[in-house]
Amino acid sequence: MPPAVRVAFDAFPAPARTGCLALRALILETAAQMPEIGRIAEELRWGEPAYLTPETKSGSTIRLGVPKSGGYALFVHCRTTLIADFREIAPPDWRFDGTRAVLFDTAHPPRPEPLALLIRAALTYHRKAPS
Template sequence: MDDPQPPFQSSQVRRAFAAFPHAVRPGLLHLRQLIFEVAERTDGTGRIEETLKWGQPAYLTPETKSGTTLRLGTPKSGGFALYVHCQTALISDFSATFPSEFSYEGNRAVLFTADPPIDDSPLRLLIANALTYHL
């Protein structure tokens, strides 16, 4: 993406990104930027709040309450991940639509490795669905 990263909303989130392993930080920053871009282009989401939940960068829709929380982190299996609330149908619906394009961790995460580029198009759909989950 050519757009610059949005500024961090807190020093705690900035430190969380700085603490991620160097190999996965670019991918996590890419997902972060994608969340902000999708939110800006998705009706009904309102302002995105960037905070920490369970020590991970988390993205919420505090004013509209339209969405479920998205989190970014590093799973124990390696690489990096985009997490959603495990009691939503987001990952099961997404994996049914894109069964072989991504790796999944149950009903809570899409997993990535540091090497291959991320296919933004399907992820935009997942992020938009998460940000408008309660609408």
């Protein structure tokens, strides 16, 4: 983990940090199963850990952070259809912040399987369909 990203994680409140680190692990694990997206870069965007596909540019940026409402969140670019598409298949009790984030309660970690679908979609969002 790059030092600046470590500092950002360390700045999160402890319960949110634990949740965000679990999301980080799921992002990296999911990306490792997708060689077509190339290397995952772990950087800071808006002072928060962010995950990008710099070589292939196949993905939309994924960010992790702590929303004003508390807990922790997985953010995507608000002008994509990622959250709208994901809402259709997400568990009914999951919470969202408009078109930009999935919100999580620190007391109830999310099931990784549905979330991996959102991560896969984000990491391939810009991939062109075959002609």
